[in-house]
Every structure is written in C-alpha cells, then in structure tokens.
Amino acid sequence: MKSTITYKVSLGKDSYCIFIGNKNLENITKYIPNYENYSKKILITDKKIIEKKKRLLRTELFNIVNYEMIVLPDGEKIKSFNYLQELIEKILKFGVDRNSLIICFGGGVLGDLVALAASLVLRGIDFVQIPSTLLAQVDSSVGGKTGINSKYGKNLIGTFKQPKSVIISIDILKTLDKREIISGYAEILKYSFIKDPSFFNWLKLNGKKVISLDPSSCIYAVKKSCSIKSNIVSKDEKETGIREILNFGHTFGHAIESMTGYSNKIKHGESIFIGMYLAIKFSIFLNLCKQTVLESYEEHLNEIGIKYRLKQYNFKFDPKTFQKHIKFDKKVKKDKIKFILLKKIGHPVRLFLEDEKLLTKFLKYELK
Ligand SMILES: NC(=O)c1ccc[n+]([C@@H]2O[C@H](COP(=O)([O-])OP(=O)(O)OC[C@H]3O[C@@H](n4cnc5c(N)ncnc54)[C@H](O)[C@@H]3O)[C@@H](O)[C@H]2O)c1
Structure with a gap:
C-alpha cells in the first residue's frame, strides 16, 4: 500500500x-x-x-x-x-x-x-x-x-x-511489543467514545485487525483518530474548553500511573483502559449515563482480549491514596476536581465535582 x-x-x-x-x-x-x-x-x-x-x-x-x-x-x-x-x-x-x-x-x-x-x-x-x-x-x-x-x-x-x-x-x-500496540489502542477507543459512535461500531468489527497491524485497517484508525484529535485541537489549542474532552479516562488513569511510579507495571494506554472504565462507572454512579454504555465497553474489550479492571493487574490501591493522586492531577479548579464523564457514547460531559464525598464513596466501593 x-x-x-x-x-x-x-x-x-x-x-x-x-x-x-x-x-x-x-x-x-x-x-x-x-x-x-x-x-x-x-x-x-x-x-x-x-x-x-x-x-x-x-x-x-x-x-x-x-x-x-x-x-x-x-x-x-x-x-x-x-x-x-x-x-x-x-x-x-x-x-x-x-x-x-x-x-x-x-x-x-x-x-x-x-x-x-x-x-x-x-x-x-x-x-x-x-x-x-x-x-x-x-x-x-x-x-x-x-x-x-x-x-x-x-x-x-x-x-x-x-x-x-x-x-x-x-x-x-x-x-x-504487543503491550505497546494495545496501549495505543486505548486512545483510538477513547476517540470513538468521546466523539464518534459510528467509529466505535467500526472498531467492534475491525479492532482485532488494528491490533494485528493490518496496514489498511491501521491507516483508517490512525486517520480517523488524527482527524478527531486535530479537529478538537484546532478549535481549542490551549485546552481552555472543548480540548478537555480528550482527557476522558485520564483523571483516573494518571492517578494509577502516579501511584505505580510511572513504571513498567502499567503502560500509559493500559492505565487509560482502566481510567475509561472507572469514568464510565462513575458516570453511572452519578446517574449521568446508562449501564448499557458500560456493557458495550466491556463487551468490546472482552472480545479482543484487553484488560481494563484493576483486579486484572493485581493492583490493590487504598481509596484515600487514590483520591489524593486524583487531586494531584492538574485537572483541579478552585479545589474542585474536574472530570470528563459520559452521557452516552459520543456525548462527553465536563463535571466539576461539588461534593468530593461522592468520589470517596465511589472509590471505596470500587476498590474494595
Ligand atoms: N503530548 C501529548 O499530547 C500526549 C498524549 C498522550 C500521551 N502522551 C505521553 O506519551 C507517553 C507514552 O507514549 P508511548 O506509549 O508511545 O510510550 P513510549 O514512548 O515509552 O514507547 C514505548 C516503548 O516502545 C519503544 N519503541 C518506540 N517505538 C518503537 C518501535 N517502532 N519498535 C520497537 N520499539 C519501539 C520505546 O523505546 C519504549 O520502550 C506518556 O508519557 C504520555 O504521557 C502525551
């Protein structure tokens, strides 16, 4: 080609x-x-x-x-x-x-x-x-x-x-390495979840081909990803508005990377799979999003054999430490943590968490 x-x-x-x-x-x-x-x-x-x-x-x-x-x-x-x-x-x-x-x-x-x-x-x-x-x-x-x-x-x-x-x-x-390819796939999947449900449907059919580096499937996925990202960046180069949606999964994901010392225990993209999973679960916890979104996410990743739960990595984090690391991430404004969550596939929503106890409760439940 x-x-x-x-x-x-x-x-x-x-x-x-x-x-x-x-x-x-x-x-x-x-x-x-x-x-x-x-x-x-x-x-x-x-x-x-x-x-x-x-x-x-x-x-x-x-x-x-x-x-x-x-x-x-x-x-x-x-x-x-x-x-x-x-x-x-x-x-x-x-x-x-x-x-x-x-x-x-x-x-x-x-x-x-x-x-x-x-x-x-x-x-x-x-x-x-x-x-x-x-x-x-x-x-x-x-x-x-x-x-x-x-x-x-x-x-x-x-x-x-x-x-x-x-x-x-x-x-x-x-x-x-295979792990690196899978790590890249996290960001591809992210674009489909924040911006393009039809791209997600395409990934359901072609995700395996992308991971096996089939050239035409990769070119399509890379082109689609670059076009979604560059469209967003062109509108908001310095991340004062819409560009923030690219952080979907990253608030939780960065906390995981930080708690594991940015080590080889988990790659950036691997932590983003867990981060997106937690962001969807948190969206459901806050009644923003339906369970079916989580089911679609899980089904797709199970089908192509990608891990997305903390337990699958044998990680055990204390909820307080997790929350502290979430607050270290730069997505905090006037002491309120900013999350990019989902209403449905293709519809992200930005949320400044008014009541931090909700996060405490969520993490306690998720990490037990
Ligand atoms: N600037 C941004 O907008 C932005 C966006 C997303 C992620 N990031 C950052 O990207 C970093 C993760 O990048 P990454 O996942 O590419 O990891 P990486 O750069 O660490 O590369 C992964 C490994 O693959 C090796 N490698 C690279 N190319 C190779 C090739 N063609 N063949 C064989 N080995 C090769 C590297 O030596 C390295 O060991 C994180 O630090 C993250 O914060 C930045």
Missing part, C-alpha cells in the same frame, strides 16, 4: 500537515516543509528503538537526510528535568542555530521531552515528529503538548509547541 493521506491541522501560522501512510519514510524529505533550507538536522531517538531499527536509522534514513544523532534511554523516567537538561546540552553541543531542524523518532515519551526541548532551545527551533508507537501516531504527536513529570503528578511541566509536520508510517510499528 503506497498512497499517503495528508491531514491538515489548522492553527493559523502554526498550521501543519500530518502525513499518514505505509513506508512513508522512503520519501521523508517530501514531508518536511522547506527541507532544503535547514542548515543542520538532528535526529533524536532512544536506545530501544535504535536496537530494533539499526539499519533504518544508521543507514537507510541517514543516507536520505544525513543527520547528527542523539540517543537517549527509553522509558517514562526520561520525562524529567535531568534528562531535559542533558538533551538540551547535547543539542547545543552540535552548534545548532535558528535554521536547524530537530527530528524526533520515537514514542510519546520521547516526543513529549524532545518537543519541550525544541520549544526551549534558542527560544524555539523547528522540529518534526516521526511517531514510532501506535499511541504516538494517534495521540501524542498531534496537538503540540510537550511535557515532563513531577513528583506531584504527570506532565505538570511543559509548553505548547507545534511541529512543522508529523510523518506517520505504519510499517515502523512492526517491531513494537
């Missing part, structure tokens, strides 16, 4: 294109605007990717782009001040100027860190994203959020920085 879909994210002077296809890296220079004008190109990736993609990154792609390369460790731990400093110093050591280009080849972790560095070095230099995980292709590479973590919560330090383009090539996902 060769045809490439171009999707424009409209953000005025910061608009950019997402190129979605299979084997897109063979023509990479076509997808980098004003490619010839860059004086220096620096490709940043991580150790695990370089192991899996040695030939591509050291020879094939290098022969086309001729970049300097920086390789960082992999894993959520690099989203920290220490690694941000290390990365920025490595970039500066190459003698970058305002005409330099940073190319980020990696998953969401690397993308968040590199985008933050690109927004800070020389007060901002150009960068393009080559997202190499399913999660990064459908979510983190689109929308311009950068971030590192703090002991007080996830992604609490960051900026907004839009890339010059996002180049998505389905074939590079082949070396991904």
Whole structure:
C-alpha cells in the first residue's frame, strides 16, 4: 500500500500537515516543509528503538537526510528535568542555530521531552515528529503538548509547541511489543467514545485487525483518530474548553500511573483502559449515563482480549491514596476536581465535582 493521506491541522501560522501512510519514510524529505533550507538536522531517538531499527536509522534514513544523532534511554523516567537538561546540552553541543531542524523518532515519551526541548532551545527551533508507537501516531504527536513529570503528578511541566509536520508510517510499528500496540489502542477507543459512535461500531468489527497491524485497517484508525484529535485541537489549542474532552479516562488513569511510579507495571494506554472504565462507572454512579454504555465497553474489550479492571493487574490501591493522586492531577479548579464523564457514547460531559464525598464513596466501593 503506497498512497499517503495528508491531514491538515489548522492553527493559523502554526498550521501543519500530518502525513499518514505505509513506508512513508522512503520519501521523508517530501514531508518536511522547506527541507532544503535547514542548515543542520538532528535526529533524536532512544536506545530501544535504535536496537530494533539499526539499519533504518544508521543507514537507510541517514543516507536520505544525513543527520547528527542523539540517543537517549527509553522509558517514562526520561520525562524529567535531568534528562531535559542533558538533551538540551547535547543539542547545543552540535552548534545548532535558528535554521536547524530537530527530528524526533520515537514514542510519546520521547516526543513529549524532545518537543519541550525544541520549544526551549534558542527560544524555539523547528522540529518534526516521526511517531514510532501506535499511541504516538494517534495521540501524542498531534496537538503540540510537550511535557515532563513531577513528583506531584504527570506532565505538570511543559509548553505548547507545534511541529512543522508529523510523518506517520505504519510499517515502523512492526517491531513494537504487543503491550505497546494495545496501549495505543486505548486512545483510538477513547476517540470513538468521546466523539464518534459510528467509529466505535467500526472498531467492534475491525479492532482485532488494528491490533494485528493490518496496514489498511491501521491507516483508517490512525486517520480517523488524527482527524478527531486535530479537529478538537484546532478549535481549542490551549485546552481552555472543548480540548478537555480528550482527557476522558485520564483523571483516573494518571492517578494509577502516579501511584505505580510511572513504571513498567502499567503502560500509559493500559492505565487509560482502566481510567475509561472507572469514568464510565462513575458516570453511572452519578446517574449521568446508562449501564448499557458500560456493557458495550466491556463487551468490546472482552472480545479482543484487553484488560481494563484493576483486579486484572493485581493492583490493590487504598481509596484515600487514590483520591489524593486524583487531586494531584492538574485537572483541579478552585479545589474542585474536574472530570470528563459520559452521557452516552459520543456525548462527553465536563463535571466539576461539588461534593468530593461522592468520589470517596465511589472509590471505596470500587476498590474494595
Ligand atoms: N503530548 C501529548 O499530547 C500526549 C498524549 C498522550 C500521551 N502522551 C505521553 O506519551 C507517553 C507514552 O507514549 P508511548 O506509549 O508511545 O510510550 P513510549 O514512548 O515509552 O514507547 C514505548 C516503548 O516502545 C519503544 N519503541 C518506540 N517505538 C518503537 C518501535 N517502532 N519498535 C520497537 N520499539 C519501539 C520505546 O523505546 C519504549 O520502550 C506518556 O508519557 C504520555 O504521557 C502525551
């Protein structure tokens, strides 16, 4: 399959294109605007990717782009001040100027860190994203959020920085672990639940094909996800309104990641499956939503064999600690926790919880 879909994210002077296809890296220079004008190109990736993609990154792609390369460790731990400093110093050591280009080849972790560095070095230099995980292709590479973590919560330090383009090539996902593919599927499913019931119906029929990386099913799911996300981002780049619906499942999910120390015990997407499950259950608990929504969610995930309950991970959290970590998440306004809940599939609702005791009661019941 060769045809490439171009999707424009409209953000005025910061608009950019997402190129979605299979084997897109063979023509990479076509997808980098004003490619010839860059004086220096620096490709940043991580150790695990370089192991899996040695030939591509050291020879094939290098022969086309001729970049300097920086390789960082992999894993959520690099989203920290220490690694941000290390990365920025490595970039500066190459003698970058305002005409330099940073190319980020990696998953969401690397993308968040590199985008933050690109927004800070020389007060901002150009960068393009080559997202190499399913999660990064459908979510983190689109929308311009950068971030590192703090002991007080996830992604609490960051900026907004839009890339010059996002180049998505389905074939590079082949070396991904199964858990990573499933993690990406969480965000795909999220888009269908917050915005598009017909996409959910499509996923019920084709979800297994997406997870097995069938190219045309993946291209469709990635395109649909990017179009839903970029439509929302175009309306609300800085998350002051509608963009908040993208956080469906994330208030509970981030608390789980924070309680497990951002470790390999649970991947970001895995925690989002549990987070969406809890958000739907909380919606039902507050009488906002019908039980049938939960049944549809469970049926679909059971059918494709994805875990979405805390018990399936053998996690045991104390309700008080859970609530404390929910409050650490940045979705708190005037001391009221903000939740994105569901009325029905495709109809999210934003709720500032007036009475926190309701959450206490819900968590006590759910975690017993
Ligand atoms: N900025 C945003 O809008 C946004 C949105 C969603 C998630 N995120 C962030 O994304 C992060 C999660 O990203 P992720 O799920 O991509 O995890 P990740 O970046 O940690 O990548 C997962 C693992 O896969 C490896 N890998 C990457 N590409 C590979 C490939 N093609 N073949 C083999 N291995 C490969 C990586 O080295 C890593 O070990 C979280 O930190 C989350 O907060 C950000």
